[in-house]
Amino acid sequence: xxxxxxxxxxxxxxxxxxxxxxxxxxxNAIIKEKQPGDLRFAFCFPDTxxxxxxxxxxxxxxxxxxxxxxxICERVCMPWVxxxxxxxxxxxxLFSLETxxxxxxxxxxxxxxxxxxSFTNILEMLDLGGIKQRNEDRGESDPIVVAGGPNAANPExxxxxxxxxxxxxxxxxxxxxxxxxxxxRQTGARREEILYALSKxxxxxxxxxxxxxxxxxxxxACFSPNRQGAPESVRKRIELDLxxxxxxxxxxxxxxxxxxxxxxxxxxxxxxxxxxxCQAGMLYRPVRERSLDRLYGLxxxxxxxxxxxxxxxxxxSSGDYPCLEELIQGLMERFREKxxxxxxxxxxxxxxxxxxxxxxxxxxxxxxxxxxxxxxxxLRDVINKGVTEEDLMRAVTDAFESGWSAVKLYFMIGLxxxxxxxxxxxADLAKKVVDCYYRVPKQQRAPGLRVTVSxxxxxPKPFTPxxxxxxxxxxxxxxxxxxxxxxxxxxxxxxxxxxxxxSFLEACVARGDRRMGExxxxxxxxxxxxxxxxxxxKFANWLKAFEECGLDPAFYANRLREYSEILPWSFVDIGVxxxxxxxxxxxxxxxxxxxxxxxxxxxxxxRRFEGVCTA
Amino acid sequence: xKMWVVFSxxxxxxxxxxxxxxxAMQRALRRSGLDVCxxxxxxxxxxxxxxSPLPVGMAGDRExxxxxxxxxxxxxxxxxxxxxxxxxxxRVISCHHRPDDEQAAMAQVCAAQxxxxxxxxxxxxxxxxxxxxxxxxxxxxxxxxxxxxAFDIRPLIFNLFTKEGKLYATLALSQTxxxxxxxxxxxxxxFVGIPTPRAIATRTGLLTSCFGPLEAI
Numbered sequence: 001x002x003x004x005x006x007x008x009x010x011x012x013x014x015x016x017x018x019x020x021x022x023x024x025x026x027x028n029a030i031i032k033e034k035q036p037g038d039l040r041f042a043f044c045f046p047d048t049x050x051x052x053x054x055x056x057x058x059x060x061x062x063x064x065x066x067x068x069x070x071x072i073c074e075r076v077c078m079p080w081v082x083x084x085x086x087x088x089x090x091x092x093x094l095f096s097l098e099t100x101x102x103x104x105x106x107x108x109x110x111x112x113x114x115x116x117x118s119f120t121n122i123l124e125m126l127d128l129g130g131i132k133q134r135n136e137d138r139g140e141s142d143p144i145v146v147a148g149g150p151n152a153a154n155p156e157x158x159x160x161x162x163x164x165x166x167x168x169x170x171x172x173x174x175x176x177x178x179x180x181x182x183x184x185r186q187t188g189a190r191r192e193e194i195l196y197a198l199s200k201x202x203x204x205x206x207x208x209x210x211x212x213x214x215x216x217x218x219x220x221a222c223f224s225p226n227r228q229g230a231p232e233s234v235r236k237r238i239e240l241d242l243x244x245x246x247x248x249x250x251x252x253x254x255x256x257x258x259x260x261x262x263x264x265x266x267x268x269x270x271x272x273x274x275x276x277x278c279q280a281g282m283l284y285r286p287v288r289e290r291s292l293d294r295l296y297g298l299x300x301x302x303x304x305x306x307x308x309x310x311x312x313x314x315x316x317s318s319g320d321y322p323c324l325e326e327l328i329q330g331l332m333e334r335f336r337e338k339x340x341x342x343x344x345x346x347x348x349x350x351x352x353x354x355x356x357x358x359x360x361x362x363x364x365x366x367x368x369x370x371x372x373x374x375x376x377x378x379l380r381d382v383i384n385k386g387v388t389e390e391d392l393m394r395a396v397t398d399a400f401e402s403g404w405s406a407v408k409l410y411f412m413i414g415l416x417x418x419x420x421x422x423x424x425x426x427a428d429l430a431k432k433v434v435d436c437y438y439r440v441p442k443q444q445r446a447p448g449l450r451v452t453v454s455x456x457x458x459x460p461k462p463f464t465p466x467x468x469x470x471x472x473x474x475x476x477x478x479x480x481x482x483x484x485x486x487x488x489x490x491x492x493x494x495x496x497x498x499x500x501x502x503s504f505l506e507a508c509v510a511r512g513d514r515r516m517g518e519x520x521x522x523x524x525x526x527x528x529x530x531x532x533x534x535x536x537x538k539f540a541n542w543l544k545a546f547e548e549c550g551l552d553p554a555f556y557a558n559r560l561r562e563y564s565e566i567l568p569w570s571f572v573d574i575g576v577x578x579x580x581x582x583x584x585x586x587x588x589x590x591x592x593x594x595x596x597x598x599x600x601x602x603x604x605x606x607r608r609f610e611g612v613c614t615a
Numbered sequence: 616x617k618m619w620v621v622f623s624x625x626x627x628x629x630x631x632x633x634x635x636x637x638x639a640m641q642r643a644l645r646r647s648g649l650d651v652c653x654x655x656x657x658x659x660x661x662x663x664x665x666x667s668p669l670p671v672g673m674a675g676d677r678e679x680x681x682x683x684x685x686x687x688x689x690x691x692x693x694x695x696x697x698x699x700x701x702x703x704x705x706r707v708i709s710c711h712h713r714p715d716d717e718q719a720a721m722a723q724v725c726a727a728q729x730x731x732x733x734x735x736x737x738x739x740x741x742x743x744x745x746x747x748x749x750x751x752x753x754x755x756x757x758x759x760x761x762x763x764x765a766f767d768i769r770p771l772i773f774n775l776f777t778k779e780g781k782l783y784a785t786l787a788l789s790q791t792x793x794x795x796x797x798x799x800x801x802x803x804x805x806f807v808g809i810p811t812p813r814a815i816a817t818r819t820g821l822l823t824s825c826f827g828p829l830e831a832i
Contacts (some may be wrong), residue, residue, distance in 0.1 A: 011734060011813060014672055019630035027642070027702045253629070253642055255635040307642030307700070309658070338645070339659040 001102055005092050008446060009100060012086040014610055020256035021049035022083065024097030028250040028305060030066040030073070031098050039182035041065050041073045041144070042096055043104035046121035047114075047532070052077045053252060054260035056314060057149065060175055063248040071178055074098040074106075078121045079128070081530065086437050087128055094128035095291055103129025108181055109143040110174070111162070113151030116509040117502060117531045119158060122147075126161070133521065135163050135208065139196040140157045140191055144181055150283055152205075153236075154462040154569035157509050159207035160517030163195055164310040165480055167203045167572060168236030176201050199230050203237035205572070206230065212514050212568075220513060235573040240611050242269055242288035249301035252428075253308070254615045262310035262343075263302045265295055267327065271316035272597045274604075276588050277373070277415065279461035280316055282576045285604065286612045292323055292330060299331060310470070312333070312343045318600075367406035367450075368399045374415060375425025382417050386596075392429065397436050405446040407433060413480045414458040414472035416588060423480055426455065427487035434492050449492040457503035462511050462569045463576060465584035468561040471507045473554070474500050501539040502531070507557035508546075513568035516556070518549045575612075577605035616684045618693055619720060621713040621830045623703035624675040633668035640665075640680060644689035649693060652683040666720035666821055666829060667727065670796070677708065679829050681720045685752040687712070711830055716739060724829060726773055726822040727790045729796045731782040735812035742832065743807035748775055754771070755802050757795075768794050768802060775799070777827040782814075785822070 001009075002577050013019040034040065043062055045052030052058060052075070066075035074096035079087065087094060093102035103109060109131065113338040126133050131143060138145070147158060148166035166173050175359050177198060185196045199206040207232035213221045225232060239245045251263060270287035271280070290298075299311055311331060318324060331342045374380045380387060396407055411426050430453050437449045457477050460469045466573055472480070477500040488495040509516060522545035523538075530536040544551045561567070570578065580603060587594060594602055606612045623638065631639070644651050653659040666679035690710035698707045710809050733740075747753070755768040762824035771787035786794040796816050804811040821829040 007734065010815065013630050014813065019671075020632065023627060023630055025702060025704050026624075027639075027646075029702075042744060209678075253639075255639055257630040257635075257638075304646065307645035309645070309660075339653055340656075487770045 001093070001100055001105075002093060005046060006134060006447075008090045009095065009123060010093050012083065012090065012092070014535075016082045017080060018256065019137055019374045020254075021077070021080070022097070023255070024100075026255060029098060029252055030062070032066065032072045035070070037182075037186060038070045038072055039108065039178055039185070040101070040106045041078050041108045041110060041178055042077045042101075042103055044109060044111045044125055045078065045112055046118040046125060047078050048080060049254070050256070050258045052255050054111070054355040055114065056264050056266060057114075057170065058244070059248050059264075059451055061170055062252075063250070064171060064175060065178065068175060068178070069381060070182060071175075074101065076103055076109075076129070078125055078530070080535065084124065084128065093130050094125055094310065106130050106143050106206055108178060109145045111145070111147040111149075113147050113149040113158070115158075115532060116151055116157075118314065118530055119509060119520050120524045120529045122158070122161065123521060124529040129314050132590065135161055138163070138191070140379060142191075144191070144194065145150075150280065150284060151197050151510075153279075153572060153574055154510065154512070154571070155205055155207065156212075156514050156568040157512035157516035157520065159210075159514050160521070162199045163208075165205040165207070166237075167205060167234055167574070169239040170237075171239050173201070173203045177465075178189060179202060186297075196227070196229070202235060205234040207514075210571070218552075220568060220570075223566060223568070223571055224294055226407065233571050233573050236283075236575060238286070238575070238609055238612065239269075240288070240543040243290055243294055247298055249298060250305040251302060251308070253306050260312070261308075262312050263299065263306060263308045263340075264312055264314045265299055266290070267295060267312045267318060267321050268315035271320070271322070273386070273500040274384050274584070274594050274597065274602070275373075276382070276465040276584055277412065277458060277461075278316075279464050282420070282463045282581075282604075283574060284316060285575050286606045286609075287320075287598070289321065292327055295327060295328060296334065299334070303335060303338060305573045309339065310341050310343060310482055320596075322472075344584075352533060364583075367408055367452075368396070368404050369408040369410070369487065370395060372429060373410065373412050374418075375411065375422045375427075375429055378591060379415060379418060379422045379425070381593050382413055382590050384588070384593055386593060389429070389432075393432065396433050397440070400440045400445050403444075403446045405437070405448050406450040406452075407450045408454060409433065411453065411455045412458045413455055413484070414477055416466055416469050417505045423483055424487070426453065426484060427490075428611070430488060430493050431490060434490060437492070451493045453484075453488055454496045455481070456498045457500055459503050459507045459510060462567070463572075463574050463581070465581045465588055467511070467567065467581060468563065468565075468585065470560040471504065474504055474556050477503070499534065499537070502537060502589050504553070504557055505531070505538045505539070505542055508553045509556075511568070512556055515551060519551060522548045575604070575606045575609060577608075580604045616687055617713050617715060617717075618682045618684050618688075618690070619713050620680045620682060620693070620697065621677050621708045621710070622675075622680060623706045623708060624669060624678060625706070626674045626815070626817075627704040629672055629674040629817075632671055633665070636659070636669065637663065637665065639702070640724055641707070643697060643700045643702075644682065647696045649688060650685040650697055652685055654754070658683045664719065664721060664780070667724050669818060670816075671814070673729075673796075674815075674817045676817060677821065677828065678818070678832070679720050679724075679821055681713070697782065706723055709830065718807055720829060723823050724821050725824045727788045727818055728787055728822065729748045729786065730820055731784070731796070731811050731814040731816050733780070733782075733814045735814075737780070737782070737811055739783060739807050740804055740812060741780070743803065744777055744782070747803050747806045748772070750806075753802055753806075755794075755798050757798070766799060771799045772799060 107214040145165045147162045152165045195206045198204045211226045212223045215221045268289045270284040373385045460466045481497045526541040663682045670673045693710045694707045752767045753769040757764045774785035
């Protein structure tokens with residue numbers, strides 16, 4: 001970047017809101033001087049700095065890439081609207097946090113795909129970074145644009161823009177991909193050949209080597225490689241040995257406050273519960289754990305290197321970690337002297353034990369969050385959320401008796417087979433929780449009961465048993481929200497609900513095909529970006545974008561799909577088989593629960609992978 | 616026992632806020648393992664204080680922080696260990712033992728020195744300094760909770776001069792009166808009759824009532 005551009009950035013920083021977002025230079029940021037032959041990787045997070053810096057995957061991969069010889073990884077985040085406007089006005093390229101290098105000067109530009117409604121941000125970042133948005137328009141000197149993360153499991157909606165997708169765990173894959181690009185660039189290989197070589201790496205999908213054809217009704221007629229050698233099916237990568245997989249010991253410590261401003265210790269990856277609505281539960285299989293010793297060792301180094309005052313445990317289901325109590329105890333003993341507290345997120349309520357509640361509250365009393373997801377036992381059985389009302393009541397009573405007074409309850413509406421009774425059930429549960437509180441003697445309970453009932457709209461996702469299901473239409477959702485709003489006028493209860501429109505579009509994009517790219521591009525052209533920020537969400541523009549592209553959003557969101565239909569993501573082998581997902585869907589309809597597969601293999605398909613679930 | 620720490624905030628960090636800087640220092644002290652005092656309660660923290668909040672947008676050459684200590688540590692050791700734990704843009708310059716019963720650093724600050732480097736043409740502005748200073752009173756506006764308050768900024772300007780295209784200022788900074796560097800710049804530009812040129816300002820030092828550096832009392 002030229003000196004005058006750097007000066008312009010300094011000026012912009014004087015103008016914008018929260019300039020600390022754009023500074024870099026944090027504790028543990030890695031700045032490597034570029035040597036000839038080095039590959040520069042821009043790790044792009046398509047949302048603002050506060051969200052980006054809270055993301056664990058970025059911290060892991062940033063460290064792994066920078067630990068490699070000849071690879072330099074720098075971070076780039078989505079700027080806020082004032083900075084976007086400033087960069088355009090002053091004609092300054094979007095830049096990296098570490099060295100303020102223009103995005104287009106990197107060899108690889110990699111996006112992490114965490115949320116469908118951040119896809120317009122990818123187009124905005126490419127445009128601000130001086131990179132052509134359509135992959136077919138990029139030339140030999142342009143960066144190779146890659147993407148990974150959970151949303152890469154259905155890569156098709158972004159297949160117009162991304163050169164190569166990475167499926168599954170990224171630890172080894174991102175290094176293989178980067179080193180392949182580096183060595184091939186050194187030998188002067190052409191872009192097409194580099195991408196072809198990438199398509200040979202297990203877990204990589206290069207959309208240009210595939211073609212889709214459609215039936216008259218808009219469904220996929222066929223999807224297949226158009227270049228010999230590109231694999232028919234792309235299989236996700238699995239880091240089998242999580243214990244020894246690299247984990248950062250020097251988290252970046254931002255100056256400005258971020259969402260998760262603490263040490264995050266990933267104790268486990270994957271979940272065997274098999275909740276049928278949950279995409280992460282299917283995508284991140286199999287379950288792998290880190291040992292107590294490894295976790296203590298990591299925590300020791302992280303506390304030393306960050307100075308953070310809090311450790312939180314992270315996994316899809318921390319309550320299922322076999323030695324959870326021992327771990328919490330151990331961490332608290334080790335760090336009491338250093339005044340570091342331990343917190344527990346994402347607890348499943350059936351694994352909540354009073355003791356661990358007390359353990360956490362000894363250090364810090366944050367709110368208790370529970371996710372029954374549905375209002376009745378019948379519906380909880382349908383979604384395979386093996387939690388009973390008894391579990392819930394016991395958990396909240398324990399919490400209230402131990403001096404907690406704030407409880408958050410998460411529910412979904414629009415789940416398959418939902419009836420009026422299930423909606424009533426949500427309000428009933430909330431009432432029962434309130435009653436639990438008042439049953440605890442006044443001198444024992446903490447004052448100020450706060451029950452927050454958060455209701456989101458169910459979004460069917462690829463690779464879940466409900467991937468064929470049609471989402472409730474907008475009118476139905478709004479009706480259900482209004483019903484609940486009315487029923488939840490209870491003293492001490494606060495009702496939150498999500499934008500139905502946003503969930504509707506999320507459903508469109510999540511299960512979109514190749515043609516969805518044009519819609520995203522049209523939406524971006526009409527000014528859509530930062531869609532997940534309420535003040536910037538432009539629903540009407542999205543609807544117009546669908547219209548312009550001749551596509552019907554209801555086709556993607558609300559239509560019930562046939563089991564026989566070729567789904568846009570059918571060619572991806574995520575581990576769990578389509579056959580198993582169908583079986584689970586059928587069981588759901590019949591109200592049959594599937595037990596946790598730790599006890600007994602349910603045949604989800606992961607065992608087809610070498611070395612998986614062998615114990 | 617308490618320690619006064621003189622440190623710099625680099626250009627790179629001129630946009631972090633006061634609370635951000637406090638937090639960065641807290642975490643650096645935690646990383647350093649130095650024997651500092653923690654508060655009691657659920658969220659124990661180090662009761663450090665900064666002599667004066669550094670305005671957002673400004674780098675600082677000689678900021679002062681007061682840290683309550685559990686035990687006596689040689690200043691040189693303290694400096695080295697804290698520097699090892701700080702990001703590159705924050706540097707400890709010197710450390711000084713201070714008696715517990717001494718007035719807080721915050722209460723002893725009376726003035727601060729600043730330097731402005733201009734991003735826009737500032738020739739006319741700089742040429743106008745001598746005339747500007749000749750005025751007996753210079754009306755200015757201060758924003759307060761009750762709305763705009765008019766006040767005379769002239770007695771709060773202790774020194775103002777130019778050198779090699781830069782503007783140097785020594786301005787009052789205390790509970791009884793403060794001249795904000797930006798207000799001085801604005802009233803000067805207004806006096807000369809030009810729009811306020813954009814500048815990068817650095818606070819170069821904090822002074823006591825006898826105009827000595829704070830740390831040299």
